[in-house]
Amino acid sequence: MQVLATFRRMGAPHWLGLYAVVLAAWAALFAMQTPVELRNLADLYGADFWRELCTVEAGWAGLPITILMWLLMSAAMMAPTAIPALVTWDDLVISGAARGFGALLFGYLAVWGGFSVVASILQVVLAEFQLLDGFGKSTNDLVTASLLLIAGAYQFSALKEACLSKCRKPLTFFMQYWNEGPLRMGLRLGAVCLGCCWALMVLAFVGGTMNLLWMGGAMILMFLEKMPDIGRYLTRPVGLALIGAAGLVLVF
Template sequence: MGESRSAAASEPPHRGSLLPARELGVAWSLLAVIAALAWLLTIWQAHGRMAGHGAVVMSLPLFVLLWVVMMAAMMLPSVAPVAITWARGIRRQSGGLERAARTAEFTAGYLLAWTAFGLGVYGLLAATGELVRGHPGAGRWIGSGAFALAGLYQLSPFKTVCLRHCRSPMGQLLYYARFRRWARDFRVGAHHGLYCVGCCWGLMIVLIPLGVMNIAAMAAVAAAIFAEKLWRLGAVFSTVVGLAFLTLAVLTFSQSWLLPGLAHAGS
């Protein structure tokens, strides 16, 4: 009974209970600055590197570091509303410093989920890079397969479930409020991050043929993720993106310029 009252008291508030305008502006500004700095660092790291499988010559620790920066740049703009909504619930129980620390825990948990996915991406980059170097013709099949897999997933019910969660997270945030207090904000961030990985991994794997350090491709994927999650027609847009990927899967056999990442691996 006592735990239920404690959980109820810590629930994120409904729409009527908002952060003060000043604090809300500070929260948005901080996330915008972090995302902008992450983009600048990503562009700086990409400058002078091959926009593709050059990434696999990095050591694993360096790749993970750059991957986390990339995810901060690409994902923070679309996850900001969820983080700020959670902060609304935090505000009633926490002082300024504690609230900042708990929000940082949420962000760390969220990025941890994407870091785990990044380890899988590193393995795929290494494997496909070796395969294409030994068999250059395999690049077209790998690229076509990546686009086809991404396109089919965009049209799948699993994508729909994860996208619905990311577009309307309030019910899930109320569920998170029942988590035990130990590292709750970190676990909430990681849990939401897993849903986000489930929603967006198909969009991410097209960076294998397009190039992991391809800034234009990263920006396009980030824009697609932002539109899916926050645009009123995001669900329809997601379907359109899936159909576009299936079209690209066919075109890759005649349009080698669609495979800059795999072209670098072949050379």
Template sequence: MRSTLWLSFFAAILAAWWVMYAMSLDMDLDLLGRPGEMGAAMAAMDPRMPMYMPMANFGPLFWMWAIMMAAMMLPTLVPTLRVYEDLMVSANGTRTGWLGVLLGYFIVWVVFAAAITGAQLALLFGGVIDMLGIARSAWVGGGLLLIVGLFQFTRAKEICHGVCHAPAMYFLGHWRTGFAGGLRMGLGLGAFCVGCCWGFMALGFVGGVMNLAWMGLATLFMVIEKLPQIGHLVTKPMGILLCLAGLAVMIGG
């Protein structure tokens, strides 16, 4: 049972990344989000044109973001699920509770996917980003890098990262048994995770939401940030790097 669940978990992550890759091919983008001839034409389209454009409609765009949540955020949950497994013997945890934690966590990120879909459409129709989700202005892109970088030093980041970095303390303080209990804990963990990592999703508007290399790097950092041994060592250095990158983009633009 344990092996089956873990294999299914990692298979879902791989499938999500494969779907993202297939979508980028359909949009004529390479792994760096650089458009070919068709992709460049798509990026230049006016979303107010009287024709159907998936990236300018809530439904297709929401599913793209929901799949991206699975691809990017499920890997960051591995340390948390491992901690739950460690507590299964000592705290009467169950496999159904494990599934509840996973489902609750993902539900929160799907809600976030709906929110960021709405934000992307507002930015698109406002002329702030293009059809590929990339900021049209260096000031917008650089400003976003700067905002996310500064957030790394805030108390809100510290609190949310503390829960993500040490989920055992959250479990001990909010322990519930069974599937319903796991679901409830997963919802709480997901909320703290959104509070910790929202900025790295928003940075998709800088490098391109379909730039798989850019989003892959963001995923890698979020996984490292949640590792119990070293996670607390990388948060502020990343904030410095993001702030410097933001200033460089604004000055260079």
């Protein structure tokens, strides 16, 4: 009954607004996808084909659209992973103990907006050194293996575990920082989430920054990692798989 009541409550206007943001982000990312035919031509004619096709937007001139892409990607992927924390906050709002659902969400997404700017700059720099192709995918085995190894090793880090412990117990987290207000708590929640997920997000440079299949899979993984009953059995095996993948890239 409590689960059904929660689902009914998530039809309120502020929840519908959140769904609209997520759906709009996914729709925009889908619209920005490079057509399959163009991808096939790039594979056929090599990196020079893509560079010549996109000379107007190459390098730093393309930074604004790259930032937009990362902002959309962060909203589409990270807002759904915050739903357990947002449901907890909504419970507090309904009980009269809290207010400011929008402020909490804004603070959370603002942190990921900052990450998006940094990731965009990193993408442009890597592309300038021809370490990424026009689809934001690594063209260098050493870079690919390094990203996989870093992400895999981070799965075993104390920082990752500390951040996950807060994400998995949102009520305890809110109580700990109650006096800071919804906006600052949203910023702090975003920072904790960033501590959980930044390494997995950077793997976009392995899967391709405009690869919707990778985005969807990574979003599901990060969501499950934040679930107390599931995530504790998932984090380390994922780390081992990523480290193993790094080894395979170097060997083969």
